[in-house]
Amino acid sequence: MKWPSHGSNPRYLYEAMNKEMPAERVDFSANINPLGPPQELKVRWNNLFEYITDYPDPHASHLKHILAAREGIKETQILVGNGGAELITLIGRMLAGKKVLIIQPAFSEYEEACRVNGCMVAYHQLDPETWELDMEALSLKLREADALFFCNPNNPTGVFYPSAIVKELIERCRVYNCMLVMDEAFYDFVEEYQSIIPIINSHLHVMVLRSMTKMFSIPGLRLGYLLANESLIESVSTLKPHWSVNALALKAGEWCLESEKHVQLTKKLIKQERERLAHFYRKLEFAVSPSSVNFYLLKDTKIDNQLPLFQFLLEKGIIPRHTMNFPGLEGEWLRFAIKGPNDNEKLMEAIKEWRKVR
Ligand SMILES: Cc1ncc(COP(=O)(O)O)c(C=O)c1O
Structure with a gap:
């Protein structure tokens, strides 16, 4: 099987794994700001049209x-x-x-x-x-x-x-x-x-x-x-x-670059969610990398290769980033973006279900 070399575009991952892609899903495989683009860009979006000529x-x-x-x-x-x-x-x-x-x-x-x-x-x-x-x-x-x-x-x-x-x-x-x-x-x-x-x-x-x-x-x-x-x-x-x-x-x-407020809001949200997630994982005996940013590595310490957890999550429409092409990790960890509170909640629910069976 050929693993996709990057996160995002999850269709390729499901195809490679020969799995049907659930209609409802949350993509944790790309490390993009969960608040989306800043207001400064959103409100002026239509003005961009004039620049294409x-x-x-x-x-x-x-x-x-x-x-x-x-x-x-x-x-x-x-x-x-x-x-x-x-x-x-x-x-x-x-x-x-x-x-x-x-x-x-x-x-x-x-x-x-x-x-x-x-x-x-x-x-x-x-x-x-x-x-x-x-x-x-x-x-x-x-x-x-x-x-x-x-x-x-x-x-x-x-x-x-x-x-x-x-x-x-x-x-x-x-x-x-x-x-x-x-x-x-x-x-x-x-x-x-x-x-x-x-x-x-x-x-x-x-x-x-x-x-x-x-x-x-x-x-x-x-x-x-x-x-x-x-x-x-x-x-x-x-x-x-x-x-x-x-x-x-x-x-x-x-x-x-005019959106300093957006940057500050983002940092605050990410820190809050990162700490909430880390606390949750520690209680369930997962290892988490000491991240300072909007993504982290996760490992269920009860298993070496994380493939069964990866597959379990994919079936639930929760899409982690595999680590098969990161030298030194090679599937022993999974990477997750930090998203907004609701999406992180969905991830934590799925992890709790995983813990009930493993
Ligand atoms: C560490 C790192 N550097 C550079 C890039 C390239 O980013 P972009 O081409 O979207 O600016 C990425 C994209 O994921 C990245 O993770």
Whole structure:
């Protein structure tokens, strides 16, 4: 059986598992803001129509202007992409033939993007007991690597590594002449987030990737950006198709960035639901990863492989994300997005039923 390589689009999962897809279902497999897009976008949605009759701005100037002011950097230190996914593809192309190290488990696109470009890919595996970063063990591998991919907050665990650890990592990468590609796709869900962005001015080997599709609930529109020093941005830009980011996404992105209230409301809701779920799971002897964001890993400690639980939930229309293609997890955990209270309630009901039979 071929497992779908990503969450979302559950039809493919049910097809692969040869199961009928229930009419009523809740998709926990994609980590998208349960509050949906911000009001700032919803109320102006119809105005987007006028933007389809002209080519999009290939330089995304206005959006970059807003981002630069927010991050305290120059517009020339930003590249806007058709989702973070496009930027990962371009970075893979830039690294063609190089030795790449990936801190695993992590988003599968890093490896895909590097392998199709003939990179040699090695892993540094996080310890599933703690998810801590063992700097010494990692350093041994950094010596051999041209680039390191690090997902922070980490997908799939949800663990956030604070700035002291990131700074240490940046320093080790400098010592070993290794480029650091840090993926902060979910940074805006972290309450105690501390920005390391100003570092890109003085550290020429650091790139930070962001996605706008998660917090602003616009994965269908596609929007992300890369922050790095000018020469790195220039190198990646030359690989990018001219109009790959459409005009609707650019304008919607500008409006989304006006929605600070929506971001704060989202963080509050996610924290509240994360704590409620963690409390519930602990009582039923499930292990939960120490997430700081809008998703987490779950394991029924009474079984090793979680496939029976996965199947049980799918039959009830509760759709987790499988972990078969996350090196080091391979089905020993399931990943769930944190949704709104009603949907989380449905999940907890299903888990209670599971516990009655197992
Ligand atoms: C860690 C991480 N980085 C990047 C992406 C790409 O996001 P997008 O292309 O929707 O911006 C994803 C999508 O799931 C992700 O999980």
